[in-house]
Amino acid sequence: DAGxxxxxxxxxxxxxxxxxxxCSPKSGHDTVSWYQQALGQGPQFIFQYYEEExxxxxxxxxxxxxxxxxNYSSELNVNALLLGDSALYLCASSSSGQLHTGELFFGExxxxxxx
Amino acid sequence: AQSVTQLGSHVSVSEGALVLLRCNxxxxxxxxxxxxxxxxxxxxxxxxxxxxxxTLVKGINGFEAEFKKSETSFHLTKPSAHMSDAAEYFxxxxxxxxxxxxxxxxxxxxxxxx
Numbered sequence: 001d002a003g004x005x006x007x008x009x010x011x012x013x014x015x016x017x018x019x020x021x022x023c024s025p026k027s028g029h030d031t032v033s034w035y036q037q038a039l040g041q042g043p044q045f046i047f048q049y050y051e052e053e054x055x056x057x058x059x060x061x062x063x064x065x066x067x068x069x070x071n072y073s074s075e076l077n078v079n080a081l082l083l084g085d086s087a088l089y090l091c092a093s094s095s096s097g098q099l100h101t102g103e104l105f106f107g108e109x110x111x112x113x114x115x
Numbered sequence: 116a117q118s119v120t121q122l123g124s125h126v127s128v129s130e131g132a133l134v135l136l137r138c139n140x141x142x143x144x145x146x147x148x149x150x151x152x153x154x155x156x157x158x159x160x161x162x163x164x165x166x167x168x169x170t171l172v173k174g175i176n177g178f179e180a181e182f183k184k185s186e187t188s189f190h191l192t193k194p195s196a197h198m199s200d201a202a203e204y205f206x207x208x209x210x211x212x213x214x215x216x217x218x219x220x221x222x223x224x225x226x227x228x229x
Binding site for chain 1 (some may be wrong): 149151157158159160166205207213214215216217219221222
């Protein structure tokens with residue numbers, strides 16, 4: 001049973017560029033959430049996708065956007081990159097409704113470095 | 116608003132000693148509580164969780180935590196530290212009506228000395 005998979009694992013961009021990160025949820029999960037983990041900090045909630053729609057959003061600017069596909073996989077896009085966007089981006093998946101067991105299952109993350 | 120405070124960004128113990136990592140939370144309603152572990156350059160792995168029921172919960176690798184509502188705490192313990200326990204530990208909360216959104220503490224790095 002494959003867990004949450006993310007790609008790419010590492011990438012380097014320059015300021016002003018755009019980046020797309022990808023996530024495949026754990027088998028049987030239909031909800032995907034994205035978190036940003038800056039160096040030395042805990043993960044911060046970016047947004048959550050369910051039924052191909054953004055259901056809720058954290059305190060992140062509109063430069064951060066996402067998408068969920070019919071197969072439940074998801075993308076995180078960040079436009080006009082800033083140095084402060086350098087972080088580990090974590091994807092987490094879960095089941096909706098009564099199937100939810102409480103916890104989130106995390107991928108190993110995509111480490112973005114902005115120069 | 117929900118928040119999580121982890122006291123001590125770095126904790127160092129000797130191998131075989133008790134591990135105690137502290138977590139306090141602020142929540143408007145009884146939350147769900149979690150401890151995750153993160154090894155270098157890896158994602159988060161669930162250690163244990165409290166949702167309902169028994170307030171003392173046991174997790175993987177010999178860890179356990181007790182939910183104390185009166186103290187708004189969910190401290191993580193392990194009777195005897197092992198070298199392989201060296202990692203960063205994150206406490207997190209979610210709300211029963213919004214359980215997909217987690218609020219994380221800033222983490223505690225555990226160092227285990229031989």
